[in-house]
Amino acid sequence: MEYIYAALLLHNAGKDITDETITAVLTAAGTEVNENRAKALVAALDGVDIEEAMAKAAFAAAPAAASAAAPEAAAAVVEEKEEEEAAEASGMAGLGALFG
Numbered sequence: 001m002e003y004i005y006a007a008l009l010l011h012n013a014g015k016d017i018t019d020e021t022i023t024a025v026l027t028a029a030g031t032e033v034n035e036n037r038a039k040a041l042v043a044a045l046d047g048v049d050i051e052e053a054m055a056k057a058a059f060a061a062a063p064a065a066a067s068a069a070a071p072e073a074a075a076a077v078v079e080e081k082e083e084e085e086a087a088e089a090s091g092m093a094g095l096g097a098l099f100g
Helices: 002-012 019-028 035-045 050-099
Strands: none
Touching: 002 019, 002 035, 002 050, 019 035
16 A cells, blocks of 8 residues: 555656666655556556546545435434424323323
8 A cells, every 4th residue: 555655656756667766755744555556557557547536436436425414414304304393292282291
């Protein structure tokens, strides 16, 4: 994961993503670097538009976050309705005593 973070950091800084720059970032962070993993990441990112990939990832994450919040909202609506029904029943019981 740290290799990907290093690549994103380099991309954000406007630097070239090479195995040397990935190694430099990871070394500066105090991480032991596996040269083969750094080279594999650079090869995998060859020709990839990182901005486009990040936009797609953010777009895909947004519906998941929205659907995770939906059950909480539905539970709040059900709870409100139950409270209203309980208050209404309590009010009706008081009216029954008046005409009793």
